[in-house]
Amino acid sequence: MFKKRPNIKPLAPLKSSDRRRTADQIIDAFGIEVPKDETPASEDNTAASTAALTSLRRSLLPENSLSARFTTTAGPDLKQVSGTVYVGSYEGEQRILWVKVADTMYPTVYTLWSNPRILPLLYTPLAVVEKLQGGADLMTPGLQRGPPFPKKATKGAVVAIASLEAPTVPMAVGTCEIDVSALEKVQGVKGHAVQTFHWAGDEIWSWSNTGTPGIEPPELIEGWDEKEETDAALSSQTEDLDITDQEGGVNLNAGPSERSVAEKVQGLEGEDPPSNKDFIDEVEDKELTSKEIDEAFKNAFLYGVRHHMDQNRDHPTYGLDFPLSQSNVMSLLVQPFLPTYTPARTASLQIKKSSWKNIKKFVKYLDKQHIAKCKDRDGNEVVILDIDFSDRQVEAFVPYRLPKKDGQSSTGPGGKPAAALSSEHSVRQNLKLVSLLRPKEKMAPILNAAKKDPRGLYTPAELKQVLIAYVEAENLVNEKNKRLIKLNPQLTDALFGNSAADNAAISAGSVTRDSLSERIVSASSPFHAILRNDESISESRPKAGAPPKVQITLETRSGNKTVTKISGLEAYYVAPQPLADELRKTCAGSTSVDRLNGSSPKNPVMEVMVQGPQKDAVIKALEKRGVNKSWVEVIDKTKGKKKG
Incomplete structure (x- = not known):
């Protein structure tokens, strides 16, 4: 079904x-x-x-x-x-x-x-x-x-x-x-x-x-x-x-x-679940021994603790809300940090294949190691009451390379592995949005004459410099008025159409330099690149189209309750789940993360939802992650509704 x-x-x-x-x-x-x-x-x-x-x-x-x-x-x-x-x-x-x-x-x-x-x-x-x-x-x-x-x-x-x-x-x-x-x-x-x-x-x-x-x-x-x-x-x-x-x-x-x-x-055939094919080459694809599985789970827990310590330095418990249930220990501190590089390792790295057989015994082991303090609750599970963040094993732990998780796109913005969204926290990152242009095919003669790549990507300023170089090489500057550029067949074919204004300019035989610069920009296809920290354009993989917006939507649900939805985070290297965890604390309301309706199952776009009208709190959290307010679009669907 x-x-x-x-x-x-x-x-x-x-x-x-x-x-x-x-x-x-x-x-x-x-x-x-x-x-x-x-x-x-x-x-x-x-x-x-x-x-x-x-x-x-x-x-x-x-x-x-x-x-x-x-x-x-x-x-x-x-x-x-x-x-x-x-x-x-x-x-x-x-x-x-x-x-x-x-x-x-x-x-x-x-x-x-x-x-x-x-x-x-x-x-x-x-x-x-x-x-x-x-x-x-x-x-x-x-x-x-x-x-x-x-x-x-x-x-x-x-x-x-x-x-x-x-x-x-x-x-x-x-x-x-x-x-x-x-x-x-x-x-x-x-x-x-x-x-x-x-x-x-x-x-x-x-x-x-x-x-x-x-x-x-x-x-x-x-x-x-x-x-x-x-x-x-x-x-x-x-x-x-x-x-x-x-x-x-x-x-x-x-x-x-x-x-x-x-x-x-009817075009409704279901898609197969994505498979993890992007493995780390140097890791041998083999089943792990029980001892290796135990070591992997312990190291994953230590990695999870260190990750929260690095991400939430100013929080007294580093963003962890004690007591931690068994499921929270697994989902927050273990599962995201397991070294599941290959299919065989993924199959091996299951808690039931460890010497503990279940998460309850694993938590008790952490207590015996004095890494965590745990307590039985309701006779059915064990909860972690506290973690010794200064424990020698925590301090001495050296993070390892995390694998790409299936279900995410193989590459994130700029062509980086999508694992960057989980393994590299986004708090205090520096982001730079660069708008680029790719000249259309009819502009190739102008680019060739200026000795530039016709299929290259240029900033608007660089493209205008290409135009200046071409105009000077072809001697098209009006001798009497240097602000005017004489039109030749190449410029006419590449930058002018059949509108009345274009026909008038062609009949006049010249246009202003600024007007021609605007035409060469508008005649190019837009691209964009979002650069993270010290990344350069040459290291990125620009994408076609205008830069995306992080969308914040306020909706009324269940009568008069307002919820705030956030989507489009992945383009700005912001991991949805950690953001949801932070908003749950700062907004004192429940949050959830789910796939955005209409997004591809193979390359899902995730949507964060938080209870209440939390636009300002969301923008503040995004700015902490380097997202400029001008890159955010707010849609308020709660306004304009008549009260009955």
Whole structure:
């Protein structure tokens, strides 16, 4: 369903009461059992039961979750579909955890990887799973490891699908179109078994508020696989499998699905998630050992601490709001600083592959190292109460080169790696905006005569000097009035058209020097370059068009609430997430970062949103980052509205 990227509106915090109510609805809808204490009832046991329910709610829908409405198209007729996405974090950055369409809640693979057995699990060969990941449905002959099938896999039930080769890792979510639990055989039975809703690799999986790609599936998840089958049995089942069906669905030899064809015809075909191909050449692409993974996570944490110390020198806690939750430790201090240079290293650098296995134990390790002071909270997670910024390991840490993050454009302004937006903080940077011109093709004779590159880039002053050199070389200065320039065929063809004013000037045979200078500027195509710190024009990569503006938009939402949106930051080397973090503190309001509607998934433009009319605070924060006020455009959509 999510082969095409959905249009997701700005996220809003989920109230605690709404989060608990939604979690309870999920528990009831899927019949999830709350862990119970079998000992006789007592006050302690009642408290334990309440704690178990609270823990289950948090596991399904973590605290600080967000929600937003979305719209997309589905099916061969591209039917409009709308619903709600729920965003949260288990151990890393925020991801979409649940999708609600009509009255049905669908968990994403991220939720399934952290919550075993909340759905009935069906199995099919890996080759079929790969077809499901292209948007196909699961046919009845493709079902394996049964009958019998899970009792809860009835018609209309939401189910998970895993491959026989990785039976503990759900890779897709869908809805049963038949009563799978009642099937007595699958061979020779035709028809759809499961309509695929979401899969690892679609646009829901690849979404993140930072633009980074989706998280690769784990190799093994304890708790999902309750059956043990020998390799021979699995091989035998696969050999006997007939997964072709004339009604559509998964057919290993089939062409594109009807939905794919419809999307192509209407220009709506979804784009593949971007892949990280810009690796550092000297790094060997290999799997890391557990010791190397541990060292990488520790160094990433130290890097994150040093980064915040450098970026927020005047803040008493260097911009960190204690206590830090496990998810904040991962998203703020670890994940952005991991040395994920190659695909193999990226696959290795997962907390579950470290010796700690989870972020909770990693935080406790930092406490034992006396780098941080932590404390158990609610018996479910560990929070960092403080960091020893003067610790010897922090002071002695030497930053390393950070890799380019996927999901960002390969180059930023001036042709620099986009990693500069995250690894080089923008506070106190010096920016210079240079306007350039490229002469149009009809001006080539003038440039050639002046011995200049016809396809070169020039500032307006340089281009005027080219004109002066040409005029003097051709002896076109009027002897009686040096302000007048005589027109020759080359100047006429290059700089004059057929308007009445142009015809009058041609008839007169001469124009003023200033007028001719303005014409050569207006007859050239505009380019611009944004130079950072000591960068020169020769080191930059100028871009076509007029210089972009950082856009600040004030809008009224939810009745009379005002929000401030900021976009166009990337062109000025300003990273959206750190700016959002600063505005959250200075404006004392919630902030969010999301992809700007209409921007390319491969080269996303991010939009920062902060609660309240915060134009002045935003401009002040931008000026700290070298952005001149004249480069900012303010659009106030809250004015001019009649009050009813």
